[in-house]
């Protein structure tokens with residue numbers, strides 16, 4: 675795997691710092707055009723058929739969740755937070771800004787690690803980052819946030835029972851979701867926003883996006 679310094683250099687070379695449309699308090703290393711960055715990532719890694727570089731844009735679910743956390747800082751203040759499926763680290767950064775005691779960003783993509791660290795630095799916060807598939811494992815956390823993770827059937831079928839088990843274990847589980855196909859239907863709605871999105875990625879410039887809680891007893 676490329677070193678962290680090489681991954682950070684790749685991100686710096688292919689993105690620009692930009693305000694997040696729905697969360698302008700936060701700026702991210704963002705792709706101005708996703709397709710060329712996608713091609714460049716595949717060429718650089720010598721791997722084809724890669725998934726879209728999720729870390730290079732703020733997804734609607736993450737934007738909604740970050741907005742909600744910043745507007746409800748008591749939800750994370752003084753608490754240990756995990757951002758699952760962190761991508762750019764947007765929600766993790768919002769939690770750190772809102773006063774979380776500690777924030778760990780978790781993703782499976784090594785480029786997400788570099789993106790989270792660069793974006794944390796750009797926003798003056800510090801994050802711990804883990805690159806691993808922790809689905810099914812116990813977590814040391816008070817709150818788990820997951821922005822826009824319900825887009826793929828196989829993953830959603832793994833995430834839903836695991837996140838429900840974390841809720842039963844006493845972790846508050848919050849997710850942001852723009853009505854993706856595989857979001858569980860039995861969640862508690864906390865807020866609903868019209869979130870600006872990239873027409874290239876979403877075929878629309880606004881998506882109705884909900885902040886939801888997985889509340890198991």
Ligand SMILES: C[S@@+](CC[C@H](N)C(=O)[O-])C[C@H]1O[C@@H](n2cnc3c(N)ncnc32)[C@H](O)[C@@H]1O
Nearest residue numbers: 728732733735736759760761781782783821822
């Ligand atoms: C659509 S992106 C959302 C990124 C960010 N939360 C946001 O809302 O902008 C979904 C993220 O989930 C990550 N992901 C997928 N499967 C995962 C897994 N098993 N464990 C951790 N992260 C995962 C992907 O790599 C990707 O970064």
